[in-house]
Amino acid sequence: MFVSAEEARKLREDLVDYSKCFLGCPYRSGGMGPNSFDCSGFVCTMSRDSIGVPLPRTSRAIFNKMTVIEKENLEPGDLVFFKTTSTGSISHVGIFIGENKFIHAASDGPETGVIITSLNERFWKNTYFASGRYLASAKIPSVDDVEKDSENVD
Secondary structure, eight states: OOOOHHHHHHHHHHHHHHHHTTTTOOBOTTOBSSSOBOHHHHHHHHHHHHHOOOOOSSHHHHHHTSEEEOGGGOOTTOEEEEOOSTTOSOOEEEEEEETTEEEEEEOSSSSOEEEEEETTSHHHHHHEEEEEEOSOOOSOOOHHHHHHHHHTOO
16 A cells, blocks of 8 residues: 555654653553553554554564664654663664654663653663664655666566
8 A cells, every 4th residue: 555755754743742642651561551561562552542553562573574774764653673681682662753762661771661762872872773664654755766666667
């Protein structure tokens, strides 16, 4: 299904705006809201309730549904993934909101619960793993992108 850049921008704005309504909610392992969340429960619930897009329940399973994108191509509404434990596997997810910040449900650190954090903070910079996209881009394709797509049509 084709989604215009304008429609994609609206979905992304709705997701980010809705997510901000839960700032300050406490962290609870297994929490899916509305009064407490864990990181993947937060992302799942925000996506489902704000824009009607279901996502898997764990951060690893969510990551497996994403199209991996470069960090510099992040748009508000894309997801950011982290390896925060010694297991070496994906253990945390948040929603990118722009200006190098993300909203997430943090379980540990100086602030916990649903908070907005900079990707430049040392802990998050050091544990960052990848960025993922599951919504259409809100950017209008360039002429070069359109030409590449038309070359790939059989």
